[in-house]
Amino acid sequence: MKYSYPAIITVDKDDPTFLNVDFPDVIGGVTFGKGLDDALYMAGDLLKLMITSAPDQVYKPTSWEELVKKYDPKDIYIIEVEV
Numbered sequence: 001m002k003y004s005y006p007a008i009i010t011v012d013k014d015d016p017t018f019l020n021v022d023f024p025d026v027i028g029g030v031t032f033g034k035g036l037d038d039a040l041y042m043a044g045d046l047l048k049l050m051i052t053s054a055p056d057q058v059y060k061p062t063s064w065e066e067l068v069k070k071y072d073p074k075d076i077y078i079i080e081v082e083v
Contacts, residue, residue, distance in 0.1 A: 001082070001083055002080060002081070002082050002083075003047065003051055003080065003081050003082075003083065004061065004078050004079070004080045005023055005025055005026065005047055005058075005061050005078070005079050006023070006024065006025070006061060006062060006064075006067055006076055006077070006078055006079070007021050007022065007023050007029075007043045007047075007076075007077050007078075007079045008021070008022045008023075008024060008071050008075050008076060008077075009021050009022075009036070009039055009040075009043070009075055009077050010022075010075050012032065017034055017035065018032050018033070018034055019032060019033055019034075019035065019036060019038075019039040020032050020039075021033065021039050021042060021043045021046070023043075023046070023047065023050075023079075024062055024067070024070075025058065025059045025060065025061050025062055026046075026047065026050050026057060026058050026059070027054075027057035027058075027059075028050070028054075028057060029046060029047070029050060029057075029058075031043060031045075031046045040077065040079070043077070043079045044079055044080075044081050047079050047081050048081045048083055051081070051083050052083055064076075
């Protein structure tokens with residue numbers, strides 16, 4: 001089954017080589033990566049882990065319309081995983 005969830009990816013304040021990843025619809029859905037490729041990989045890995053091991057902490061994905069009310073669109077990435 002395929003899942004698609006929005007992640008908010010922002011530059012770390014203390015070290016701009018790191019990017020913070022936050023899933024608004026996943027409790028505890030926080031990770032980071034060194035550079036965008038690593039952050040996207042870590043985001044996918046975390047999302048897959050949460051869906052399989054803690055599905056009660058994964059809520060329905062927020063719509064794009066609601067996300068852009070809260071976050072800068074350039075920081076929103078759709079992470080897709082297959083479980």
